[in-house]
Amino acid sequence: MLEVNGLVKRFGGFTAVNNVSFKVDQGEILGLIGPNGSGKSTIFNMLSGTLAPTSGSILFDGSEIAGLPPHRIINSGIGRTFQIPRPFRRLTIFENVALAGFYGQGRHSRARAEEAAERSLAMVGLPTDRHASVDGLGAAGLKKLELAKALATAPKLLLADESLGGLDEAEMGQAADMLRNIRDELGITIIWVEHIMGVLMRVVDRVMVLDHGEKISEGLPSAVAGDPRVIEVYLGTDAETTQAAAAAARRRAGVQ
């Protein structure tokens, strides 16, 4: 459904994303992980049109979307959330989501937008009451609102950006389950960017790891978690020597 080829983004002399290619299949949850500054959010911003790629192609459902303005990408069926929730505080919770339902679905009708808003708010577990103010929401509530806004645009592909930052253990588990529900019940394909590896690994079908703007590993969560390059990136070189030592020990044990 999504095919990214040779994606590059440079900011002046700095290369934030360097020649990254990947594919996402229909109905899949792809995890995108990597340390701070590894280019995850930059890739998201290019997929959603907030940034135009320096070069490379992004095929969504067979058509090229690289460099299109964000509203056209959203209308073609990609929804996104932001790493830091960006609610519209001048609007009520319901209006926030109805706005996305209206403009994100090609400005059909108000009734259809409000219907989408009710459905999305119910899906994420926020009140569908029309007068509730955004100011009453805490960190978890704002993340849910962010997700409801993205869902209201009726996406085929959802880009969820670090949806769990700032949540406690229980809230994290709920949020992860929610993403899985969204895929299972609505059939929405998801790319999930996350710092926190543990929760992510439990939910995703496949993981892609970035470091310094390059793809260093991709595969099943269990395989990626054991990849020495990934461990190096996440835990540093000491871990690598430890890992190497462990591997050597295993080899020796195998030989015997």
Next chain:
Amino acid sequence: MMGRGRLAAWGIGLAALVALPFVYRDPYHLHIMVLILIWSFAYTSWSMMGRFGLVSLGHGGFMGIGAYVTALLWNHLGWSPWIGIPVSMAAAGALALIVGYPCFRFRITGHYFVLVTLALSGIVLQVITATRDYTGGSLGYTPNRAAGNKLWSLQFDDKITWYLIALGVWLFGIVLWHWVDRSMARYALEAISEDEDAAAAAGVDVTAEKLKITLLSALMTALAGALYCQYQMFITPDTVSGIAVSLQMVFAAIVGGLFVSLGPTFGAIITIMLAETLRIGFGTKAVGWDNLVYGVLLVLFIIFLPKGILGSLLDRLKPQRKVPRAHEQEAVQIARPGT
């Protein structure tokens, strides 16, 4: 969703306004009423975009185009204002798009947008003054008196006709304000004024939405200018265009209240009464004093009463009026978690 009571109040108020000139015929007071209605419409036009944080100081330019294009077409080509007014509105609209598109496309917002529009006001004023062979320059310009049909030339001698025309146009402005207020476009524009990227991520075409409201606002302002010209039958660059007129719009809209439909009207009542009081009380000694008072009041209002007089009064009367919109509560806005 207007309540039945509010609808009734509007109906009664309007009926009283329509009946007024037939009962009370003092020409001076009617004249003041007509001026208030025309300027109210102009201020309402400004607030159409001003309320969404699109602060324009270029509206004097749009008003000047409305007035001068209509008058010039009548005097030089003999085009009736019925044709001249739409042409002048189209000209102002085109200018709004020419200035607005690059601003919105390249994200010129906030103070920078104000500066660009400030230049627009200045340029229109300069053009009118510089082409004095056609426009009379700073001495002003008078549309030729029509010999024939008054309706065709849109020149009426009696105040009652003008009062009713101005009332109709003013009401049209208020209706447009409410129309925008209830549309999805309001959601989009509120969202844009807060966070353009997030609005775009909700599927909003930011540039197009901003252009649409700017166009509407400019068209309305040009109509106000043309109407002012037809009523006064004398225009000068300083009374219908330029930075002073733009500032007057900002002042009146803010003082009256930007976020309520009758706010700009309230602002017009205050500014025109102030100008008249100073003119009658102090005569020529007080020329320009009103601008001084505006300046001081504007600063005081922005600091102490950002919702304007009417906005604050309505809040006082109905503390639970709708859900508070957050730009009315910017001061107490809690910082976003995580930033």
